[in-house]
Amino acid sequence: MMDHDTVKRISSLCAKVFLPCLIVVQMGPELTADNLSTLWILPVWGLVSTIIGHLLGWLAQAVLRTPSWVIVAAGRPNTSALPLLLLQSLETTGVLELLGADGESVSQTLHRAKSLILLNVVVQQAFTFQTAPSLLERDATKRARRDSAGDAEAGATDELSPAAKHASNIAPIVQDSEHVGLLQDNDARSYGSSSQAEPDYPSALEPIAEEPDIHWPRSIGIFEKPLKKIAMTMSPPLIGAIIGLILGIIPPLHELFYSEGSALYTAVTQSAKELGNLFVALQMFTVGAELALVPNCHPGYIPMGCALLVRFLIMPGLSLLFVWLTAGRGLYVDDKLVWFLLVLIPAGPSAMLLANVAELVNVDQGPIAGYLTVSYVFSPLMAVVCFLGLFVVDSASKRL
Secondary structure (H helix, E strand, O other): OOOHHHHHHHHHHHHHHHHHHHHHHHHHHHOOHHHHHHOOHHHHHHHHHHHHHHHHHHHHHHHHOOOOHHHHHHHOEOOOHHHHHHHHHHHHHOOHHHHOOOOOOHHHHHHHHHHHHHHHHHHHHHHHHHHHHHHHHHHHHHHHHHHHHHHHHHHHHOOOOHHHHHHHOOOOOOOOHHHHOOOOOOOHHHOOOOOOOOOOOHHHHOOOOOOOOOOOOHHHHHHHHHHHHHHHHOOHHHHHHHHHHHHHHOHHHHHHHHOOOOHHHHHHHHHHHHHHHHHHHHHHHHHHHHHHHOOOOOOOHHHHHHHHHHHHHHHHHHHHHHHHHHOOOOOOOOOHHHHHHHHHOOOOOEOOHHHHHHHHHOOOHHHHHHHHHHHHHOHHHHHHHHHHHHHHHHHHHOOO
């Protein structure tokens, strides 16, 4: 019932509208000065674990000569839709009751968990949009070099056909660009043919478009290039995080937008909340549709094995070791929910954002789609990570 363009538009709508709304509504109430001073460990560990995953991908490329998409696949887990769905499942099984604070209901624990996850999502989204396109373009560069080398080798061995030799003897027509610059250059080999068509110069006959001269005032012109460069690097989730930070950290705005009795809560915040709730369901829906529509091809056993090893074994092991060594020792907040999320953040299959970036730069769509299909087949292994995470959290809580 859906074609590729429809899935692409829905995915873009989720990333540009629904996810920023979800971040503003879920993360904004938690972004107070007191909370930021205690919850800093989540975005910091999210960034550190992402860098470690990318370094492991670089190591695989250096040793096993894997393609560059393995670096992004190893370094960027799904930290948005999959953890949110997993937490909703844990709510129905009663596991969240073990992670909640004293006097906190299960629904309140779930709401707080969503806010904490989104606090980490912003950091990883910004990191991915900065690094992933350039890494995937490395594969296109390598492929172009191989193709050019193959063409050069074939050209050295093949002889020209008689027709090509005859055509090569025709001297090219040299035009004076000063006098005929408005006309398109014709192929020299077309002259002298028996069936020469009438020349067509559509671009020379079309009216010149009137484009307004848009420029910044001279007094602030020096800020134009830096600000435009910054705006180009800002993703919609990052913009949503900035809005949520401004609304959350300024007390009058926090009261105006996040207090249920305020004038703007029903008109603005509640509307944004309804839009944000669409993200989780639609994101997973578009994941399946995109994997079904993108033409798959085998990603290769070695690249796929390296990425799966990092995502489902090495990174979960490092996160479990990190929480077991540091939780409950006064290094950061003593909160069982935070400890469990520190285990959950670096683990699991690669982010579906990898497919979106591949579509954006037009590189490796087939191998990435094939890898992501296999990666999400292995996603039930997250149940083992959750079990081990609960065991480590329980052990750390006994230190308090």
